[in-house]
Amino acid sequence: MTGVSKLVHKELKCATSVAQAVARLPADPELRSDQDAVVIDPRSRSLPSKETLRGHSDSSFRGEGYIQCCVGVRLCYMYSNQELAEIHFMYGKADGNAALARRLYQERYPQRQCPDRKTFVRLHYRLCEYGKFNSPGLGRGRQRSTTPEVQEEILEAVNMTPSISTRRVALQVNVPHTTVWRLLKEYQLYPYHLQRVQALSPADYPARVRFCQWFLQQCSVNPNFPALVLFTDEAQFTRDGITNLHNQHVWAYENTRATVPSHHQVRFSLNMWAGIIGDRLVGLHILVNRLTGQEYTNFLENTIPHVLEDTPLINRQHIDFLHDGAPAHFSRTARRYLDRRFPDRWIGRGGPITWPPRSPDLNPLDFYLRGHLKSLVYSSPVPDLESLRNRIVACSEDIRNTPGVWDGVRRSMTSIHYEVFRAIVGQSPYIKNGENKGMLWPRMGRDDDDDDDDDDDDDDDDCSSPTGGLVVLVNPSLTDGSSCRNL
Secondary structure, eight states: OOOOHHHHHHTTTTOOOOOHHHSSSSSOOGGGGGSSOOOTTTTOOOOOOOTTTTTTTOOOOOSSSOOOSSSSOOOOOOOOHHHHHHHHHHHTTTTTTTHHHHHHHHHHHHTTTOOOOHHHHHHHHHHHHHHHSSTTTTTSSOOOOOOOHHHOOOOOHHHHHTTOOHHHHHHHOOOOOOOOOOHHHHHTTTOOOOOOOOOOOTTTHHHHHHHHHHHHHHHHHHHTGGGEEEEEEEEEEESOOOOOOOOOOOOOOOOOOOOOSSOOOOOOEEEEEEEEEEEEEEEEEEOSSOOOHHHHHHHHHHHHHHHHTTTOHHHHTTTTEEOOTTTTTTSSHHHHHHHSSSSTEETTTTSSSOOOSOOOSSSSSIIIIIIIHHHHHSSOOSSSHHHHHHHHHHHHHHTTTTTTTTHHHHHHHHHHHHHHHHHHTTTTTTTGGGGGEEEEEEEEOOOOOOOOTTTTSSOOOTOOOOTSSSEEEOOOOOOOOOSOOOO
């Protein structure tokens, strides 16, 4: 090694960045000669091996920087993309003969740095293997690698406990936290938030399937059936409202310690009734907070006629009324009024069509309107009761004026009924031989235990069967055109 080369090597041994290396290079003309060439590649972080340096025994380099240097050889000539494309073109013209490709390249471009034969082979391999000139990871720092055993441990930990945190996995496997994240992302595993749903009892599943089956059957007979149902429900609006701490953020340069007031000592609330029929949002009407059966019946008698005023007379004869099984809805007076006003055409607890208990996901006022309306009302703190009432009215008008919203709600409702039916039927004990070809369902009669005279619910049912009140339903896809209200 020449004196200049030793000097350069000495200066570069402690260099940890390109700037330091360039600053330490001596301004000597001998460094620009072919015999003592120093090449610094800012895009590469790998250091030359001893074999590459061709016999220089003291040519081990230290440092963590972006330096790749070689004394006595031109180690790293940086080719442009155009040059790389021409190199590969010559390799193809030589039909994979690297020596011939090198001669052709030298003849075509005599003024350029002629690549080594291995460069042609490596370049062709990279294009075939990775689809680009540079291999993955070139210029991105050190190559991160985990052994197959470590990968299996990480994946097994996530498979055994899907809710485990990545930091706990990192502690168990003894790897960095970022390694766990990177490996899970490579295997296309992503964290998803849990959803809180209504708890169901074992007896609720058959009732939900029966109702979904009836609903889909009506849709198969009349595709416009969801628009002929008057969906109703009540919702409680309090001062605290709803707060989604997971999705609410405050963007700032520093932590502003933002807070959300809740659990006020001075409380107020409103019990609002609303309905959806066709493309109209009817209501909102204020009810007492503790609703009784008689008060609910009086409300229906005074409200239902006004709600149906804008409905064409020909459609009023086919409208079904729906409400859930709240205690006030199950009162005897309310059921008697609905029997007179909607004979055999109302859905609820103790009605001609039984409403499945604990099923808010089947009512559009529960799965759409309530949450969306509250998110608009509680966008900012509510100071008093009058402000709460005004916000509810204003936000409901915004929803009314949203074009096409009810078409989307009806499509979602039909899809939800189908998904509930399909999800539960696969595990239903009523399915014969595990196939979806025939099912036995109990009749959907009234479930009240009082002493009302229900003489019209006896033996004039076209859908009844001689098998103890069971109906055999074939083809659960409900496309056969058959219609049966009192299953």
